[in-house]
Amino acid sequence: MTSNEIVMITSFPPRKCGIATYSQDLIEAIEDKYSDSFVIKVCALQKGNCVLRYPSKVSYSLATDLKEDYRRLALKLNANGAIKVIYLQHEFGLYGGELGDFLLEFLCRINKPVITTFHTVLTNPSNERKAVIQQIITLSSQVIVMTNLSADILKNEYSTDNKKINIIPHGTHLIKPWHLNSKRSTPFKNKIIFSTFGLISEGKGIETALDALPQIVAKFPDVLYLIIGKTHPEVIKRDGEIYREYLLNKVKELKIETNVLFINKYLALEVLLEYLQRTDVYFFTSKDPQQAVSGTLVYALSAACPVLSTPIPHSLELLDGAGINFDFGNSQQLADAAILILSNPEMMENMRLNALHRISPTAWQNAAIAHTKLAKTILKNSDFKLNYKIPEINLRHIARMTTDFGMIQFAKISDPDLNSGYTIDDNARALIAVAKHFELTGKFSDLPLINTYLRFILFCQQEDGSFLNYVTSNQCFYDKNKDENLEDANGRAIWALGEYLSLKQLLDFNLQAQVEAAFQKAIPTIHQLQSPRAIAFCIKGLYFHSLFKKDSSNLQLITKLADNLASKYQGVSNNDWQWYENYLTYANAVIPEAMLLAGECTKNERFNDIAFETFNFLLDITLDGKEIKVISNRGWHHKGKDKNHFGEQPIEVAYTILALNTFFNVTKDEKYLDKMNIAFNWFLGENHLHQIIYNPVTGGCYDGLEEHQVNLNQGAESTISYLLARLVIEKNVDPISLVL
Numbered sequence: 001m002t003s004n005e006i007v008m009i010t011s012f013p014p015r016k017c018g019i020a021t022y023s024q025d026l027i028e029a030i031e032d033k034y035s036d037s038f039v040i041k042v043c044a045l046q047k048g049n050c051v052l053r054y055p056s057k058v059s060y061s062l063a064t065d066l067k068e069d070y071r072r073l074a075l076k077l078n079a080n081g082a083i084k085v086i087y088l089q090h091e092f093g094l095y096g097g098e099l100g101d102f103l104l105e106f107l108c109r110i111n112k113p114v115i116t117t118f119h120t121v122l123t124n125p126s127n128e129r130k131a132v133i134q135q136i137i138t139l140s141s142q143v144i145v146m147t148n149l150s151a152d153i154l155k156n157e158y159s160t161d162n163k164k165i166n167i168i169p170h171g172t173h174l175i176k177p178w179h180l181n182s183k184r185s186t187p188f189k190n191k192i193i194f195s196t197f198g199l200i201s202e203g204k205g206i207e208t209a210l211d212a213l214p215q216i217v218a219k220f221p222d223v224l225y226l227i228i229g230k231t232h233p234e235v236i237k238r239d240g241e242i243y244r245e246y247l248l249n250k251v252k253e254l255k256i257e258t259n260v261l262f263i264n265k266y267l268a269l270e271v272l273l274e275y276l277q278r279t280d281v282y283f284f285t286s287k288d289p290q291q292a293v294s295g296t297l298v299y300a301l302s303a304a305c306p307v308l309s310t311p312i313p314h315s316l317e318l319l320d321g322a323g324i325n326f327d328f329g330n331s332q333q334l335a336d337a338a339i340l341i342l343s344n345p346e347m348m349e350n351m352r353l354n355a356l357h358r359i360s361p362t363a364w365q366n367a368a369i370a371h372t373k374l375a376k377t378i379l380k381n382s383d384f385k386l387n388y389k390i391p392e393i394n395l396r397h398i399a400r401m402t403t404d405f406g407m408i409q410f411a412k413i414s415d416p417d418l419n420s421g422y423t424i425d426d427n428a429r430a431l432i433a434v435a436k437h438f439e440l441t442g443k444f445s446d447l448p449l450i451n452t453y454l455r456f457i458l459f460c461q462q463e464d465g466s467f468l469n470y471v472t473s474n475q476c477f478y479d480k481n482k483d484e485n486l487e488d489a490n491g492r493a494i495w496a497l498g499e500y501l502s503l504k505q506l507l508d509f510n511l512q513a514q515v516e517a518a519f520q521k522a523i524p525t526i527h528q529l530q531s532p533r534a535i536a537f538c539i540k541g542l543y544f545h546s547l548f549k550k551d552s553s554n555l556q557l558i559t560k561l562a563d564n565l566a567s568k569y570q571g572v573s574n575n576d577w578q579w580y581e582n583y584l585t586y587a588n589a590v591i592p593e594a595m596l597l598a599g600e601c602t603k604n605e606r607f608n609d610i611a612f613e614t615f616n617f618l619l620d621i622t623l624d625g626k627e628i629k630v631i632s633n634r635g636w637h638h639k640g641k642d643k644n645h646f647g648e649q650p651i652e653v654a655y656t657i658l659a660l661n662t663f664f665n666v667t668k669d670e671k672y673l674d675k676m677n678i679a680f681n682w683f684l685g686e687n688h689l690h691q692i693i694y695n696p697v698t699g700g701c702y703d704g705l706e707e708h709q710v711n712l713n714q715g716a717e718s719t720i721s722y723l724l725a726r727l728v729i730e731k732n733v734d735p736i737s738l739v740l
Contacts, residue, residue, distance in 0.1 A: 003082045004037070004038040004039070004082060004084050004383070004384060005038060005039050005040075005041055005080070005082045005083045005084065006038050006039070006040045006041070006083070006084065006085055006086070006087065006375065007040075007041050007042070007043055007059075007060065007077060007083055007085075007086045007087070007112075008023055008026075008027060008040060008041075008042050008043065008086070008087040008088075008089070009042075009043040009045070009062065009086060009087070009088045009089065010023040010042065010043070010044070010045065010087075010088075010089040011023070011044065011045045011089070011094065012024065012042050012044045012045075012054065012057075012058060013055075014052050014053065014054070015044070015045075015050075015052055016199060016230075016232075016233055016266060017199070017232075018119075018198070018199070018295050019089050019091055019094065019119060021295065022089070022119075022170065022171070022295055023042070023089055025171055025173075025364055026171060026364065026367060026368070026371065027040050027042070027057070028364075029171060029364035029365060029367060029368040030368040030371060030372060032365075032368070032389065033365055033368040033369065033372075033388065033389060033684075033685075034368075034372065034386055034387055034388060034389060035387050035388075035389045036387055037372075037384075037385060037386050037387045038084070038384070040057070041057060041058075041059040041060065042054075042057050042058045042059065042060070043058075043059070043060035043061060043062055043073065043077075044058045044060070044061050044062070045061075045062055045064050045094055045095075046061050046062060046063050046064065047064055047065065048065065060073065060076065060077070062106075064094065064095050064096045064102070065096045066096070067096065067097070067102050067105055070102050070103065070105035070106040070109075071105055071106070071109060073106055074105075074106050074109035074110045075109070077110060077112060078109070078110060078111050078112070083112055084112070084113075084375070084379055084384055085112065085113045085114075085115065085375045085378065085379060086110065086112050086113065086114045086115070087114075087115050087117065087371070088114055088115065088116045088117070088140070089117050089119065090103075090116055090117060090118050090119065090136065091119040091120055092120060092122070099128055099129050099132045100132060101132045103136060104132070104135055104136070104139070107135075107136060107139035107140070108139060113141040113375075113378045113379065114139070114140045114141055115140065115141060115142050115143070115144060115371075115374060115375065115378070116136060116137070116140040116142075116143045116144070117143070117144040117145075117146075117168075118133075118143060118144070118145050118150065118154075118292075119146070119292065119293060120290065120291065120292045120293075121145060121150040121153045121154055121158075121292055122153075122290055123153055123157060123290065124157070125157065125158075130157070130158060133158055134158055134159070134160075137154070137158065137160055137164065140164075141378050142164055142165075142166055142374060142378060143160070143164055143165055143166065144166045144167075144168050144371075144374070145165065145166075145167055145168075145292070146167070146168065146169050146170045146292065146293045146314070147167070147169070147292060147293060147313045147314055147317050148167060148317060149292070149313035149316070149317065150167075150292050150293075150313060151165050151167050166370075166374055168367055168370045168371065168374075169298070169361065169362040169367070170293050170294075170295055170298050170314070170362060170367075171298075171362055171363065171364035171366075171367035171368075172298045172299060172301065172302035172359050172362045172363055172364065173269070173273065173299065173302055173363075173364060174302070174363050174364075174365070174695060174696070174697040174698075175273055175276075175277065175302055175303050175304075175697065176697050176698065187278055188224055188278065190222060191222050191223070191224040192220055192222050192223045192224065192280050192281075192342065193224055193225075193226060193278055193279045193280045193281075194209070194223060194224070194225040194226065194279070194280065194281050194282070194283055194338070195225070195226040195227075195228060195275060195276065195279040195282055195283070195300075195305075196209065196225075196226070196227055196228065196229075196282070196283045196284070196285065196296075197226075197228035197229050197267075197272060197275070197276070197296055197299075198228075198229050198295075198296045199229055199230060199231070199232040199233075199235075199266075200227070200229050200230065200231045200232060200235070200243065200244060201231070201232045201235045201243065202235075202243045202287075203286060203287055203288050203291075204285060204286060204287075205285035205286055205287040205310070205328070205329065206227060206247055206285055207246070207247065207250055208285045208287075208310075208329055208330070208331045208334060209225065209283045209285050209331070209334060210225075210247065210250050210251060210254060210256070210260070211250075211254070211331035212331040212332070212334040212335035212338065213225060213254065213256050213259060213260070213335075214254055214255075214256060215332075215335040215339070216335055216338050216339060216342075217256060217259050219339055219342075219343075220339075220342050223259050224259055224260075224261060225256075225259060225260045225261070225283075226261050226263060226275065226279070227247070227260065227261070227262050227263065228263045228265075228267065228272070228275060229263070229264075229265070229266065229267075230264055230265060230266045231243065231244055231264075244262075244264075247262075248262070263275075272299075273299070273303060276299060276300055276302075276303035276305060277303050277304075279300070279303065279305045280305075280306075280342075280348070281305065281306050281307070281308060281338060281341055281342070281348075282297075282300035282305040282306070282307045282308070282323075283307075283308055283309075283334070284296065284297050284300070284307060284308070284309035284310065284315065285309075285310055285334070286309075286310050286312055286328075287310070287328055287329060288312070289311075289312065289328065291312045291314075292312065292313050292314060293312075293313070293314040294312065294314050294315075297309060297314055297315060297318070298314075298318070298359060298362060300355075301318060301322060301323075301355040301356075301358060301359040302355075302356075302359050302362075302363075304352040304353075304355050304356050305352070305355060306322065306323050306341055306348055306351035306352060306355065307319055307322060307323035307324075307355070308323055308324050308325075308326060308334055308337050308338060308341075309323060309324075309325055309326070310325070310326065310327070310328045310329075311325040311326075311327070311328070318358050318359070319358075320354075320358065321350070321351065321354035321358070322351050322354040322355040322357075322358045322359075323351060323355070324337040324340075324341070353412070353413065356413055356712060357709070357712055360691075360710065360712050361689075361691055361709065361710070363691075363692065365685070365692045365696075366685065366690065366691045366692060369685040369690045369691070369692075370690060372386055373386075373690060388681055388684045388685070388686075390680075390684075390726075390729060390730075391684075391694060391696045391726075392696075393437070393441075393723070393726055393727070393730065394696070394699035395434070395437065395445075395446075395449075395699065395723070396698070396699040397414065397698050397699035397700035397714060397719050398430065398433075398434070398449070398699070398719055398720065398723065399445075399449065400414075400416060401416050401715075401716055401719065402430070402449055402452055402453075403418075403452075404452065405422065405452070405456065405475055406422040406426075406427045406452060406453065406455075406456035406459075406471070407422065407426045407427050407430045407452075407453065407456075407716050407720075408420060408421070408422060408716060409421055409422060409423050409426055409715065409716055410713065410715045410716070411700070411713050411714045411715045411716075412713060413712050413713060413714065414695070414698040414700050414714050418473045419473055420473075421470060421471055421472045421473050421478070422456065422470075422471040422472075422473075423469050423470055423471070423489070423716075424456070424457060424460045424467050424468070424469045424471075424489050424492065424493050425469060425488075425489050425492055425717070426716035426717060426720065427453045427456040427457055427496075428453075428457060428489075428492040428493045428495065428496035429492065429496070429716075429717070429720045429721070429724070430449070430453045430716065430720050431450060431453035431454055431457065431496045431499075431500060432495070432496050432499050432500075432724070433720045433723045433724045433727070434446050434449045434450050434453065434723075435450055435499065435500055435503055435506075435507065436499075436724070436727050437723065437727060438450060438503075438506060438507075439503055439506055440727060440730060440731075442506075447508075450500075450507065451508070451511075453496075454500065454511065454515065456471075457493050457496060457497065457518070458514070458515075458518055459471075459475075460493070461493075461518055461521065461522070464524075464525070465521040465522045465523070465524055465525045466486070466490055466522070466525045467486070467489060467490050467493045467522070468481040468486065469481060469484070469486050469489035470484075485531070487529050487530065487531040487533075487534035488531055488533050488534045488537065490522070490525060490529075490534060491529065491531070491533065491534035491535065491536070491537030491538050491541075492537050493522070494519070494522050494526065494537060494538050494541035494542075495537040495538065495540045495541040495544070496541070497515055497518060497519045497522070497541060497545075498519065498540065498541030498542060498543070498544040498545040498548075499540070499541070499544040500515055501515055501516060501519065501544065501545055501548035501549075502544040502545065502547040502548050504548050516548075516549075519541075519545060523557070526538050526557065526561070527560075529561075532565060532568060532580045532581060532591050533586075533587055533590060533591065535561045535564055535565055535591075535594070536565070536590045536591045536593070536594035536595075537590065537594075538561060539558055539561050539562060539594035539595075539597060539598050540590070540593070540594055540597060542554050542557055542558050542561075543558065543594075543597045543598070543601055546558075546601060555601065555602055558598050558601060558602060559598070559602050559604070561598070562594075562595060562598035562599070562602070562604070562607045565580055565591065565594070565595055565598075565610075566595075566606065566607065566610055568580040568581065569610050569614065572639070577617075577639045577640070578613050578614055578616075578617035579614055579617060579618075579639075580614065582638065582639040583636050583637060583638045583639060584618070584621070584631045584636060584637040585631065585636045586631070586633065586636075586649065586651060586652055587651055587652065587655045588618055588631060588652065588655070588656075589615070589618060589652075589655045589656040589658065589659035589660075590655050590658070590659065591614065592610075592611045592612075592614040592615035592618065592659060593611070593615070593655075593658065593659035593662045593663070595607050595608075595610050595611035595614065596608060596611035596612075596615075596662055596663060596666060597662065598611075599611055600666060612663075615659060615663060618656075619656075619675065621637070621643060622656065623675055623678060623679070625678075626678065626686075627678065627681075627682070627686055627687065627688075628653060628656065628678055628679045628682050629645070629648065629687075629688070630648050630649070630652035630653055630656065631643075631644075631652060632644035632645055632646055632647040632648065633647040633648075633649055633704075634646060634647040645707070646688075646705070646706055646707040647704065647705075647706060647707075648682075648687070648704060648705040649703070649704050649705075649717075649718070649721075650683070650693060650701050650702075650703070650704070650717070650718040650721040650722055650725075651717055651718070651721040653679055653680075653682050653683065653721070653725065654721035654722065654724045654725040655721075656679050657676055657679050657680060657724075657725040657728050657729070658724060658725070658728060660672045660673075660675050660676045660679065660728075661676065661728045661731075661732060664676070664732065673732055676728065676729070676732060679725075680725055680726075680729050682705075683701070683722055683725065687705055688705070689705060689708075689709075689710065691705075691710050692710075693705060693710065693722075694722050695714065698714060699719075700714025700718075700719045701714060701718040701719045701721065701722035702714060702718060703715050703717075703718045704718070
């Protein structure tokens with residue numbers, strides 16, 4: 001167990017405030033993302049004489065009204081050598097002194113690196129307030145803000161060095177789409193739901209929404225506006241329930257009692273997210289132009305809610321295509337915007353999709369990566385290692401993408417797109433992946449999936465033994481099967497059938513004869529193949545078939561195919577280009593892997609030599625020792641030209657991991673395990689965007705990593721590719737964590 005500690009100075013539950021919730025979510029995300037890397041402890045901010053029962057994570061406290069307590073805390077933390085870095089959450093009003101300047105007593109005395117997060121950055125500050133903030137920045141190792149506008153204010157109004165500023169957006173929860181939850185009934189059925197949530201105070205401006213409601217109800221009578229949350233505890237102390245009573249009276253005056261529901265509760269996260277998932281349009285009506293960010297705003301977007309918001313910096317940056325901004329206090333603009341959205345279902349659906357695209361980079365998993373990487377950069381310390389936790393294996397998305405006929409090709413975000421039809425490419429990969437999962441776990445639920453994919457492959461086989469690739473949603477063959485080169489698709493089908501047969505002791509004996517007949521029927525088609533990948537897929541299929549049944553003709557065919565690849569290699573390779581073609585495209589690693597398998601089963605050293613030469617060449621291009629950067633699908637990588645960047649796909653990472661596994665099994669050289677570790681971390685966030693590619697909530701894998709964003713669609717190819725890689729990791733790497 002590591003002795004490294006991180007301390008976060010913050011308000012913390014059960015104290016009820018936005019900073020407390022934010023810090024709890026961030027800590028949980030970091031702990032869920034990493035294992036045995038460090039221990040996070042909390043220093044809870046105590047205000048006045050309020051005594052709270054904190055969880056065990058709270059190891060320190062700070063009486064914010066007592067100047068001398070800031071000195072005491074600094075001395076205590078300085079004395080603990082295990083503490084490596086301190087995260088400090090800053091918001092106006094959290095710290096004592098006229099302008100929160102008691103905090104300087106702590107910062108002047110602490111000898112640990114401090115990363116300060118500013119939740120609000122005020123424009124046009126007074127000279128006195130500006131001086132305090134500038135001192136906090138000077139005494140911090142780095143500062144974090146949550147919007148580009150806040151970063152600009154720090155640079156332009158507080159003269160902050162750009163190198164010290166880090167933009168890490170407010171985190172959001174990955175949420176399972178509403179229709180995926182196993183709910184038997186929909187709450188507020190036949191109602192159009194608006195909602196606002198959070199601790200209630202006058203600054204929320206809820207009266208703006210209430211004033212807009214009569215116009216909206218006149219056109220859409222089934223509207224129900226949910227006002228979710230208790231009154232802010234500080235407001236209760238100062239004013240009691242005056243503001244809530246004012247809102248209740250306004251509801252009566254406007255005669256909208258049947259269209260408004262107050263939920264006067266502090267809801268658990270899971271319950272809150274269910275309300276947001278049921279929301280059709282979210283209202284954010286803050287009256288404070290200085291409010292930089294809002295956790296309620298991003299939580300609504302993460303639930304795919306179109307948002308109508310006053311123009312705080314956060315909403316101005318986020319709502320492009322995901323909602324509409326309206327002027328502070330302008331109920332007419334709010335009413336017009338709500339009516340516009342409700343009158344245009346297509347606009348509403350586009351806003352939902354745009355909300356997910358806009359908010360996905362801010363997932364708490366990505367916030368966790370950004371925070372820990374910043375700490376590691378500051379420390380520059382080899383003993384501060386980060387170890388990714390490996391997500392549990394999850395086949396839920398694969399099962400959802402599978403109908404009784406086969407696996408659907410594409411998805412819109414996480415929703416299967418039935419209109420995209422089916423391919424033998426995806427069903428062959430799915431057969432291999434789920435059969436491997438069954439081999440590992442023996443789960444009964446795998447068997448119907450395996451049989452579905454197998455039946456699909458057999459459905460696609462033609463009289464001459466070849467396979468058609470594209471099938472419509474109504475189970476007809478697309479015309480494009482006639483126009484496209486289907487060599488790779490045929491190779492994948494042969495690989496899948498061969499691998500299925502190799503699991504003869506695990507799978508249905510009655511099907512083996514049928515599958516063997518289909519495999520043998522496909523053999524004549526192999527002789528005409530020219531695509532190196534198709535040839536490689538067939539070598540793998542023949543190799544696995546040999547584990548099912550020894551057949552000298554199989555070895556002869558493997559030799560012929562490997563000779564073909566060797567000839568291609570000799571024809572184009574030189575000292576600078578050791579490959580089988582004049583370009584690298586997709587699924588590249590399968591070719592040297594197939595050559596190695598050919599060498600092993602035929603005992604041909606020449607095949608082995610070429611396998612190692614070409615695989616080393618590929619790894620030199622794609623692995624730099626810290627990250628994998630696979631061949632870009634933006635024009636691929638051509639001989640004699642610079643490597644293209646970005647446009648990375650999960651299939652390329654997965655096939656690299658499969659090949660590394662084969663090379664390790666043959667050589668027992670642990671360098672291949674190390675590279676496997678690096679490659680798999682790409683899915684977990686070790687990539688140029690430092691964002692997750694695998695979604696642990698849906699069980700789906702995103703379709704690609706582009707220059708500035710992740711492609712959030714979770715189609716068949718990417719999700720199966722991740723599963724293939726994850727199964728290899730399960731067998732070969734420490735099941736708890738992966739070291740960066």
